[in-house]
Amino acid sequence: MSYNHSAPGYRYTILVIFLAMVVHFVFGFILGFSVDEAHYALYGLYLDWSYFDHPPLVGWVQSLPVHLGWSDGFIRLVPELLWLLGLLMSIENAKILIHRYQSSLQYLNIKSVVWWTTIIVVAGPLFHVLAVGLLPDTLLLFLVPSMMFLTLQISQSLYDRYPSDFGWWIALGIVLGLAGLAKYTALFFALAIPICLVHWHGGKIFSRSGLWLCLLIASIMISPVIYWNHEHQWISFAYQFGHGTGGSWKLSRVLVFLLNQFACYGLLIVLGIVWTYRRHIASPSILLYFFFIPLIIFAYFSGGGSSLPHWTAPAWMVLAPIAGVGLAQAWEAGRRFWISLVLFVQTAICILGFTLLFFGGIPGMSMNDPLGQKNPIADLYGWHDAGEKIKTLAIQYDIKSVAVQNWTLASRLAWYAKPLRTYVLDQRIDQFDLWSGPLAMGGDVILLNWSNMAFDPPVSETAFESCEIVDSLTVHRLGRDISKFDFLVCKNWQGNSLPTRTP
DSSP: OOTTSSSHHHHHHHHHHHHHHHHHHHHHHHOOOOOHHHHHHHHHHOOOOOOSSSOOOOTTTTTTHHTTTTHHHHHHHHHHHHHHHHHHHHHHHHHHHHHHHHHHTTTTTTHHHHHHHHHHHHOHHHHHHHHSSSOHHHHHHHHHHHHHHHHHHHHHHSSSSSSSOHHHHHHHHHHHHHHHOOOOOHHHHHHHHHHHHHHHHGGGGOOOHHHHHHHHHHHHHHHHHHHHHTHHHHHHHHHHHHHOOOOSHHHHHHHHHHHHHHHHOSSSHHHHHHHHTTTTGGGGGGHHHHHHHHHHHHHHHTTOOOOOOOGGHHHHHHHHHHHHHHHHHHHTOOHHHHHHHHHHHHHHHHHHHHHHHTTTHHHHTTTTTTTGOOOOOGGGGHHHHHHHHHHHHHHHTTTEEESSSHHHHHHHHHHTTSSSEEESSSSSOOOHHHHOSOTTOOOOOOEEEEEBBOOOOOOOSSEEEEEEEEEEEEETTTEEEEEEEEEEEEEEESOOOOOOOOO
């Protein structure tokens, strides 16, 4: 294998990874929990076999730091570590590709492939979101590349005259079980495994005893989810089915979804894939099923309005080493202008994103400006102080329950105001109905109202008899006001409310 001395060495690769981790660590302490982060942290606080909207692993992996009372920043070491493991696994997959297909890639500098695989991930804007905030998809950032790694290892063992693949099958069963405990959609990624193995080895893989042991291990590991759903009338499966099918299907939504994918993960990876197959390296083509199966399924779901950009993140992660091969080829062939330009644009987007996060939105723009009233980044500031304020008010007014009028507001309130019981005053069934149950008739609460998702006070014959604002909290960020919390004492609950957004 030849080595081009113009390729960056491993020191530069390690430096880039280290700098990215420093950024993740710093913002892990600056930002408050997002809606989903707080929700899954509550999973770790209220341990169970499974939950209403997701399997349990996202709660299990952070249960220890949650119960030890670690701060948000230290709890976020969990997703930061998972991001790192996912990147390292992608780098390992890149090395395997170079070794496996050395006849067509023998002239490539392995250091260059590792470098570009790393740059693809570090320059992908949405990867940083999952590196700071723990979501089920963060778990899959590591588990799905591990599926590809083990698939390649099993395949290589089967090429030997006396295959010793038993241990790899056991490892794959564990990874599949963990993926099933992480997210239901992990199945879409796992479908690529039998396709690849049958393509390479035909039906003989079904005669391998390790395959059936793998499936047995995975089945045993996901049994807590089945048990929990059986005990709860299969509500999680019913919710996910309804959530996945969405509403009326529109092609325009699919096009928007695909454009968002390019914006979230960057065109650098696309350039790498185009160059890989422009050079007619067809050997790794079958591995693209790890990418295209979930992408196509999620794109179809987006037509019904039910797909989110981060759901495909593990698919882009497994694509990184293949694209890294293409970028290394293109760079060493002298095709550097477009690569440099796209890398510059993606880096600028990442820097812009972190700048907006640091300033809590557009610098100088307060909540009184039209755009400031719709500032999504304001959602990441002020909730800790609001939780402390509401706990003080609960003591002052001798009220042991708090409430909001939309479930997206509930997770931060429940996390930062714990151990107060949190209620959601809407008609939607969610995890909070399982944790708290319905608010008792005649009950009193401290109601939180947030300026960026404000509701009219729930006062009516069927809701509360009265609601009175008793305090407010304005959230400041670098010299300007970005949002406001109002705290209301609401008395004598009558059992039913239809929340109405404040214009």
